[in-house]
Amino acid sequence: MQIDVTFRHMETSEPLRAYADEKLARVKKYIDEPIDVQVVLSVEKKIRHKAVVTMNAKGIGIKASEETNDMYAAIDAVLDKIERQLKRYKEKIKNHKPEAGRGREIRKTVFAAESVEEGAVEPVIIRSNSFQVKPMAVEEAVMQMDLLEKEFLVFTDSATEEINVVYRRKDGNYGVIVPQK
Numbered sequence: 760m761q762i763d764v765t766f767r768h769m770e771t772s773e774p775l776r777a778y779a780d781e782k783l784a785r786v787k788k789y790i791d792e793p794i795d796v797q798v799v800l801s802v803e804k805k806i807r808h809k810a811v812v813t814m815n816a817k818g819i820g821i822k823a824s825e826e827t828n829d830m831y832a833a834i835d836a837v838l839d840k841i842e843r844q845l846k847r848y849k850e851k852i853k854n855h856k857p858e859a860g861r862g863r864e865i866r867k868t869v870f871a872a873e874s875v876e877e878g879a880v881e882p883v884i885i886r887s888n889s890f891q892v893k894p895m896a897v898e899e900a901v902m903q904m905d906l907l908e909k910e911f912l913v914f915t916d917s918a919t920e921e922i923n924v925v926y927r928r929k930d931g932n933y934g935v936i937v938p939q940k
Contacts, residue, residue, distance in 0.1 A: 767801035789845035
């Protein structure tokens, strides 16, 4: 497990770092290696202690944050949230067997808004990402989107092998975009 602890608006504290490492060790049982964890501990206005944990491991990403009056309590609370999310994720995919080799490679490109508006011949690419899209059911895609705290998720439907998009609507419900043939 790769753990990166960052302190913001406070001095570096080895006891807090060791405490976070010790508490993170208990989530290893829910997920396979490799696990990459970013922990951000910050103090705002000298009384609000905030802990934010972001985990990336083998195709899933989980993010949680908690704010209390004590940093140790904030770490405990955020890790309880992470543990609940991992338990829920593990139970939902317990019977799901991913089909190897059916994933697709997706490329995401972000263009600069000025280059499109000015009528330039070629838009300027700001960032380009490439990631593997694994086959999953719509329900699993919604769960994954909630765990990642994203507004939408691109995935391959395991039943039809088509690329679909699930998104969160303004009314709190979910929508699915399915390509027409």
